[in-house]
Amino acid sequence: MEQFFRLKEMNTTVRTEVVAGITTFLTMVYIVIVNPAILSSAGVPFEQVFMATIIAAVVGTLYMAFFANYPIAIAPGMGMNAYFASVVATQGVSYQVVFGTVFLSGLIFILLSFTKLRETLIESIPSALKYGITSGIGLFIAFIGLKMTGIVVPNPATMVAFGDLHEPVTLLSLTGLFITLILMARKLNGALFIGMVITAIIGLFTGFLKFEGIVSAPPVPVVFDLDLAGVFTHGLYTVVFAFLLVTIFDTTGTMIGVAEQAGLMKGNHFPRAKSALMADAVASTVGASLGTSPTSAYIESSAGVAAGGRTGLTSVVVAVLFIISMFFSPAISAISSLPAITGPVLIIVGCFMMEGLTRIDWKTFDEAFPAFVIMLSMPLTSSIATGIAIGFVTYPLMKLVSGKGREVHPILYFFGILFAIQMAFFPAH
Template sequence: MFSLSAHNTTVRQEIQGGFVTFITMAYILFVNPAILAQAGIPQEQAFFATVLATLVGTLLMGLYANLPIAVAPGMGLNAYFTYTLVIGEKISYASALSVVFVSGIIFLILSLTPLRTRLIEAIPNTLKLAITGGIGLFIASLGLKMSGILTSDEATLIKMGDLTSKEAAITLVGLLLAAALTVRKVKGAILYAILASGILAFITGELKFTGDVLSVPSIPEGLIVWNPLTAVGDVLQYGLFGGVLSFVLVTMFDTTGTMVAVGEQAGLIEKDGSLKNSGKALVSDSSAMVIGAMFGTSPTTAYIESASGVAAGGRTGLTSVTVGLLFAVAAFFGPFVGAISSVPAITAPALILVGAFMLQTLKQMDWDDFADAFTAFIVIAIMPLAGSIATGIAFGFIFYPILKAFQGKRVHGLIYFFGVLFFIQLFFFAH
C-alpha cells in the first residue's frame, strides 16, 4: 500500500520516523488550546479539535497522498485567529471559525484546480519570507508578554517586566533549556522544555492538578460551524474578507513551502521540481482545515517538524499514519494537557522559540534590494507593534508593487489585485 520497497524503507523505519515527528510537534497539543482559550473557546473543546484536525489531516496525508508529512493547527495562524480576528475585530469565536471554514473551502477548491500553482507562483518570495518572519516576531512577542518578561507601558508601549516573578523565571528556564537542546540538535527540544517547565511550575505551586490525568475525549460545544450559508453570512456581516484572504494565502504558501522542503529531504521531488502527489497533499491539508473549523480550531498547515521524522528514516505515508495514531492516543490525556496549557509560563517558551525558527527564513531575503528590504521591514515591524498579522500582510501587498513599479520592474497582476483588495480592506473596512 505504501510502496515501502520502492522508497527503500521498512516498516520499522517508518514507525520510528513517525514517532520522532510526533515528539517534535506534540507541543502543539499544549500551545494551541492555550492560545485558542484566550479567544473564548473552551479548552477541552480546543484540545479535542486540535487532535481531530491533526488526525484527519495527517491520516489523509499518509493514506491518500502517501507522504511522510504531518498536518496540525499552525503556529501564527492560531495567533492571528485569536488576537486579530476575535480580539482585534471584537467578534465571537464562532464567527472567527466561520472565517476559517470559508477559507478552508476556498483552499480545498483551489487545491483541486491548476489555480493553486498559479497563485503560489504569483506571490514573490519577498512577501512569503517577510510574512513568515513577521509572524515569527509576532508570536515571539506574545510569548514574552504572556510570561511577564515584557509588560505594557504608556510611554514606550512595552517595557521589561519583573524577571524575579515566578512566571518570568519559569519561562526563562524553559526557554534556555529549549534553546540549549535545539543547539545540541535534540529532537523534541520544545516538548522536553515544556515538560521541564511544567515540573518547575508544579514545584513552585503555579501548576496544580485537580482531577484525573486521563479521560475519554469529549466536545462540550459539539459542532460549532456546520452550515456553510451561516459561515458565509458571518464573513459578509462583519466584512471579514481580509481574514479569509489572509488565511488562504498564508496556508497556501506555508503548506507548499513546507511540503517542498520536506519532500526534497525525503527524495520525493519530481524532475520538474514539483512534489509527488502535491495536489493530494493540499487536499489533505485543506480538508483538515475545514474539519478543524467545524469543531473549534484555527487553520491547519503542514509541519516543518516532519523533517525530523524524515531524518529518522520516514519516507512514505506510513510515517504520517504513525503520527496520526499517536495523536489519537494523546486525545485521552486531555486533563493533563489542559492543566499544563492553563499556565502561560509553561507554553510561552514554545512560542518564543518557534518565532525564532520562523525568523531564520529571512536569511534568504535579498537585503541589497531596498524595495525588498523595505517591504520586509514594514511587514515585520507592523505585525507585532500593531498586534495584527493581517495588517502586516496588507501593508506588504500594498507597498511591494508600488516600490517595484518605481524600480521599473514588473510584478504579477495578481499582486496588484491583492494590493487593491487589502488597501480597500485596510482603509475602508477596518474597525
Template sequence: MKKWFELEQRGSSVSTELIAGFTTFLTMAYAVIVIPAVLSSTGMDFNGAFLATGLTIIVATLIMGIFANYPIVIGPGLGLNAYLAYSVVSGSGHSWQTALGAVCLSGILFFLISLTPLRSILLEAIPASLKHAITAGIGLFVCFIGLQSAKVVVASPATLVTLGKLSEPTALLSCIGLILSLVLMVYRVKAALIVGMLITGILAYWQGMLVLPEHSLVVPNGLEKTLLQLDLSSIWQQGLYSVVFTFLLITLFDTTGTLLGIAEQAHILKDGRLPRARGAFLADATGTVIGSLLGTSPTATYIESGSGVAAGGRTGLTAVTVAALMTLTLFFAPWAKVLSTIPAVTAPPLIIVGFFMMNSLRHIDWQNIEEAFPAFLIMATMPLTYSIATGIGLGFIVYPLLKLLRGKYGEVHPILYLFMALFVFQMTLQSH
C-alpha cells in the same frame, strides 16, 4: 502494507517508519497543548479545543499518509492559531465563532484552488521576498505573544511596551523554561520542546503554581462545546474578507514551501516536482475545513515532520504512526489542561517557534530596497499592529507602488495590482 505504502520502492521498512513516526510525534507533541491554550484565551472551552485540535491532526494526517503516501504531519498551525486568537478575536473584537467561519471559508477556497491551476498562478504572482517576509513576520508576532504571556514584555504608558520584572514568578519560570528548552535543542534532543514543557511544569508544581489533575486518564469529552459552532453569516456582515484572504494566503505559502522542503529532504521529488501534489494539498485543505467544523484554527504542514524524515521516514506509514499516537494522547486531556494554565509552560515554545520562522529572512536580497523595504514593512508591522493581515496589506501596497514609481510595472504580476487595490480599499474606505 508494504505494497500500499511502497516501502521497498522507497528503500524503507516497517520498523524504520514506526521509529520515524515516533520521532515526529515527540517533536510536535507540544502543539496539542499550546494550540488549545491559545484558543481557550478567546473564550473557547479548553477540552473542546483540545479534542478538536487532536482530531484534526489525526484526520488530516491520515489523509496525507494513506492517500498521498508522504511522511508528513498536518495540523493546526501555531502562527495562524495566534492570529485567530489575538488579532481576529481579541484584537478586533470578533467572536471565536465568526473566526471559525472565516477559517472554514478559507479552507473551502483552498480546496477549490487546489483543484485548479489557480494555485500555481497565485504562488507565482506573489514575489519571493514578500513570501519570506510573511513567514518571518508571523514568527515575530508569535514570539511577541510568547514574551507577553511570559511577562518578560509588559505594557508601559510611556513606551507602550517595556521589560517586565524578571524576578516575578511567571517571568522567572518562563526564562528558566526557555533556557532549558534551548539547552535540550543544542544537545539535539528530539523531544526538546515537550520535555522542556514537562520539566517547567514540574518546577511550577514545586513552586505551588500548578495543581495536579484529579484524573490522569479520561474518555475524550467536551467537543460538543465547539463542534459546529462556526458562524459564516457574520463574515459578510462584518466584512472579514481580509481575514479570509490572510488565512488562505498563509496556508497556501506554508503548505507549498514546507511540503517541498520535506519532500526534498526525503528524496521523493521527481525532476524538482512533487508527485501526487494535489492529494497533499487537498489533505491540508480538508484538514482546515474539518478543523473549523470541530473548533480549531487553520491547518498547516508541520515542519517537525522533518525530524521523522531524518530518522528514515519515507512513506505515509510514518504519518499513520503519528496519527495513532495522537489518538492515545486524546485520553490525557487533564494533563494538557493543567499545563496549559501555566504561561511559563506554554510561552517558551511560542518564542522558539517564532525564532525558527525567522530562517526565511536569509533568502531576501537586503541590498535591493525595492524588494527589501516592503519585506521589512511586513515584518515590522505584524507585531506592532497586532495584525498579520495589516502587515500583509501594507507590504502588498508598497511593493507594486515602488515598482510603478521606478517604471518597472511590468515586473509585477497583474494579480498583485488587484491585491493592492483591494487592500487600499480595505484600509482606507472600510471601517476597521
C-alpha cells in the same frame, strides 16, 4: 501494508517508519498543549479546542498517509492560532464568527486545489513578500510568547518594557526557555516537548502547577460551532484571505522542503502535490467545524525524515499517537494553563520562522522595504492581515515608481488596489 505504502520501493522498513513516526510526534506534540492555551484565551472552551486540534491533526495526517503517501504530519499551525485570538480581541466579534472565516478559507483552499489558480497565485507573489509574511508571523507569535510569560509588559511611555524578574511565573518562564534552548542546541529530538515536560515538573514542585487528574475519557467534540453569516455581516474578507494566503504559502513551502529532504522530489516536480495539499485543506475545514484555527504541514516532520521516514506509514503512526493523546485531557489542561510552559515554545517557534530572511535581497530597496514593513507591522498592529495588506500595497507601488512595473504580476496590482481601498475605507477596528 508493505505493498500499500511501497516500503521496499522506498528502501525502508516497518520498524524504521514506526521510529520515524514516534520522532515526528514527539517534536510536534506541543501543539496539543499550546493550541488550546492560545485559543482558550479568545474564549473558546479548552475541551473544544483540545478535541478539535487532535481530530484535525488525525484527519489531515491520515489523508496525507493514504492519498499522498508522504511522511508529513498535519496539525493546526502556529501563528494562525495567535492571529485567530487577536482577531477576536481586536475586531469585536465572537470566536464563532472567526471560525466561520477559517471554514471559508478551507473551502476556498479545497476549490483551489482542483485548479491551476493555486499555482498561479504562489508563482505570482514574489519571494520578498512570502518570506516577509512568514518572518512577520514569527515575530508576532514570539511577541505573544514574551507577553504571556511577563518577559515584556505594557508601558504607557514606550508601549512595552522589560518585565519584573522577581515575578515567580516570569522567572519560571525564563528557566524553561533556557532549558529548552540548551536541548535545542544539543539537537535533541523532541526538544520542545521535553523542555515543556521539565518546566512542568519544576512548576509542579514549586506549586505553580496543580493536576486534578491525568487520564479521562475524551471530551465530546462540538460540531459546527461557527457563524458563517457573521463573516459577511462584519466584512471579514481580509481575514479569510489572510488565513488562505498564509496557509497556502506555509503548507506548500513545508511540504516541498520535507519532500526534498526525503529525496521524494522529481527535479522541480512535487509528485502527488494535489493530494498532499488537499490533506491540509480538508483538515482546515474539519478543524474549523469543530473549533480550531487553520492547519498546516509541520516542518517538524523533517525530524521523522531524518530518522528514516519515507512513506505514509510514518504519518499513520503520528495519527495513532495523536488519538492516544485524547485520553490525557486533564493533564494537558493543567499544563496549558501555565504560561511558563507554553510561552517559551512560542518564542522559539518564532525564531524558526525567521529562516526565510536570508533569502530576501536586502541590497535591493524595492525588494527589501516591503518585506521589512510586513515584519514591522504584524507584531505592532497585532494583525497578520494588516501586515499582508501593507505588503501587497507597498510592493507593486515601489516597483512601479522604480521603473520595474512590468516585473509585477497583474494579480499583485489587483490585490494592491483591493487592499488599499479596504484599509482606506473599511479599516479593521
